[in-house]
Every structure is written in structure tokens, then in C-alpha cells.
Amino acid sequence: MKKKIITISREFCTGGQAIAQKVAEEMGIPFYDKELITLAARESGLSEEAIAASEKKRTGSLLYSLYTMGADLPLNDQVQIVQSKIIRQEAAKGPCVLVGRCADYVLRERTDVLHVFLHAPLEYRRARGLETGLLPQDVEQSKLDSLLQREDKNRASYYNYYTENRWGHAEHYDLCLDASMGQDLCVKLILLAACGE
Amino acid sequence: MKKKIITISREFCTGGQAIAQKVAEEMGIPFYDKELITLAARESGLSEEAIAASEKKRTGSLLYSLYTMGADLPLNDQVQIVQSKIIRQEAAKGPCVLVGRCADYVLRERTDVLHVFLHAPLEYRRARGLETGLLPQDVEQSKLDSLLQREDKNRASYYNYYTENRWGHAEHYDLCLDASMGQDLCVKLILLAACGE
Numbered sequence: 001m002k003k004k005i006i007t008i009s010r011e012f013c014t015g016g017q018a019i020a021q022k023v024a025e026e027m028g029i030p031f032y033d034k035e036l037i038t039l040a041a042r043e044s045g046l047s048e049e050a051i052a053a054s055e056k057k058r059t060g061s062l063l064y065s066l067y068t069m070g071a072d073l074p075l076n077d078q079v080q081i082v083q084s085k086i087i088r089q090e091a092a093k094g095p096c097v098l099v100g101r102c103a104d105y106v107l108r109e110r111t112d113v114l115h116v117f118l119h120a121p122l123e124y125r126r127a128r129g130l131e132t133g134l135l136p137q138d139v140e141q142s143k144l145d146s147l148l149q150r151e152d153k154n155r156a157s158y159y160n161y162y163t164e165n166r167w168g169h170a171e172h173y174d175l176c177l178d179a180s181m182g183q184d185l186c187v188k189l190i191l192l193a194a195c196g197e
Numbered sequence: 198m199k200k201k202i203i204t205i206s207r208e209f210c211t212g213g214q215a216i217a218q219k220v221a222e223e224m225g226i227p228f229y230d231k232e233l234i235t236l237a238a239r240e241s242g243l244s245e246e247a248i249a250a251s252e253k254k255r256t257g258s259l260l261y262s263l264y265t266m267g268a269d270l271p272l273n274d275q276v277q278i279v280q281s282k283i284i285r286q287e288a289a290k291g292p293c294v295l296v297g298r299c300a301d302y303v304l305r306e307r308t309d310v311l312h313v314f315l316h317a318p319l320e321y322r323r324a325r326g327l328e329t330g331l332l333p334q335d336v337e338q339s340k341l342d343s344l345l346q347r348e349d350k351n352r353a354s355y356y357n358y359y360t361e362n363r364w365g366h367a368e369h370y371d372l373c374l375d376a377s378m379g380q381d382l383c384v385k386l387i388l389l390a391a392c393g394e
Binding site: 011117119168169170171173174175176177178181182185188189192193196 | 208314316365366367370371374378379382385
């Protein structure tokens, strides 16, 4: 069965955004990343304060917040709820590629979605981070690795807070790829998995 | 870069063995599963008692056993050590597909090996298990699911005992696939990942 929508979750500096963009280009469908989804949330009326709060660290789970806070949900949770709504709206419009923001979990009930997770060894991500400017130059290797691991930890916390799944556990995704196999190969594998031929 | 050897780890009743066999056929290379590796271990002189012991449950880690038991390793650990040697021997002979027995971890130092993990939802595995006779007929669904989960737990314990990795965590594999995407598609994806084109 062909998959119309593709969600991509990824470790930091795996080149996930570039892979997602190429997949979207090849399929001729729109591409939404975290920034675009956040922009849409801002346009929908969320305050700057709320957007800023949404980047704060989370502990526990959204269900617990819903249970204890009732209508007065923290701002960061309000942002994720609006973003989830935007993800569902875009997915309802037609085929697209969605990167980050727990899109896989938001769309978990749909059967026409391919869920992808990208990871790669630290060495590969370090090189890529330096090349793309996502990591600072002239910093010792151990510091770069700490930056990579800290960002992964943030992404895992965000995902584990807003979903009932565990970030990076294979069972929650249709396709998990080591991005160090090469960007072009990853694009081909995603297209094959999505189109089924 | 082309991968000469493929290791396949899998949840119970994902059809991993059939997928591995098809991949081996397509590539025209030999295929070794748990039974064949165990047979080779038996032929290499391991006692029946040791082979039987190797199926027992494990807790802790092999490193801990090595540390505390020294030369008097439990029989099950001796079997895995012999099996690891056989896996390395077969891999040294040339291209092949290896299923189970922590082959991915045994061959972790080689860069020409593709490591695959197969998983699937319980519903899919239940149906497959009944179809192939790996699960008993005329048993209620919850009991079948318990059997699947118990076998997964055994495989995870085995893997987590003998390796420094965690079974089913995407980061340890090049390619993780939801086998419910279909056997033919899984074979194609593995071939594409292995051949890179």
C-alpha cells in the first residue's frame, strides 16, 4: 500500500531536514519542518511568550499535566496542542513530508503514513554538524559530542513527554535508518518504503 | 559502499527467517540461522547438555560472568562463545546472511556488514504465527500475545546479556523495518540498503 504522508524524526545533525526535503521534491509534495509548523502556530494566534516557552525542557508527561492542571495548561503544552492541530490539518489537505514535532504520534491513527527515524554515529554527525554550521567551529571534540548528546536528550524528552512512545525505539517506526549510509541512499530507501515498489 | 554480509535480528513471528532466506537467494549467498549455528557448535564438540543450557534464561551480563566465574564459565556462556567464533568464521569465508545469535554484535568491528532489525505489531505477528504454526491454534488472543511478548523478552534478555547494546533500539542497526509493510517490500529494502543502488 502506498503511503501518502511521511513523518521524519531524527537525531541532531543526521541531515534529516535535507533528506526530508529531497524526498518531498522527488514526490512533488509539500514539506513542513519544526520552524514552519511553529510559524503556523504563531499565525494562528499563539503569543511570542508561549512560543518561547514551548522550547523549555519538559519532565513527566502531557497526560499528567492535563490531569493536574486542567484548563490552565502550561504555555509549552498549549503550543504543542496547537501544533498538533496544524499537523493534522496539513495532513488532511493531502500528501506531505513532516519533520519533527511528534508528527508520527499525532498521526498515529492514520494507516497511510510512513514513519521514519534517522540516527547516525557521533562521528558522522560531528562532521555534518561542522559542515552545515549547526555545530560551532574551533571547539574540542568532546564538547561537540556533548552538544550532540544534549540536543538528542532534549528531543527524546520532548517526544517522551508528548507521546506514549519512546523516542528511537524501532518498534514505533516503519523505517529506521542509519543516515551515515549516505543521504542519497536514505532518500531512495524512504521512497521505496513509501511507494512500495 | 556495498555490504557483503547481512545480519538480521527480529521479534518473534515477524517472518524474519523467510525474509532472510529470500535476501540470501536474491544475492546468491549462504544463509545461517540459529539452528545452523547451533548445529555447527554441536559439531565442534559442545555437549548436548551445554546446548540445552544455552537456551536458559539469562540475567546480568556476560562481562559480569567473565569477571566472577573466570575459567569456569556457565555452559550457556560457553555455547555463545563457540557460536560467536562460528559466526566470525563463516563471515570470514565470504558474503552471507546471518539470523539471530547476536551476529550483529559479534561482527560489530567490520564495516562491510549491514545490520537489520525486524519488528511488527502484535496483530500481524499473531496472524503470521498461526499461519506458520509457530503459535498454537485454538488458544485465546490474549494468551497468544503473551507468548509473543514472552519470546521477545527472551530474545531481548539474550541480546542484552551478551552485548553492550539494547535489543530493538534503532541506533544499533543500519536498518529497522516494520515487517507488516510486507515481506517482498522488506526484501527489496534490505537489498537496496546492502547494494546501495
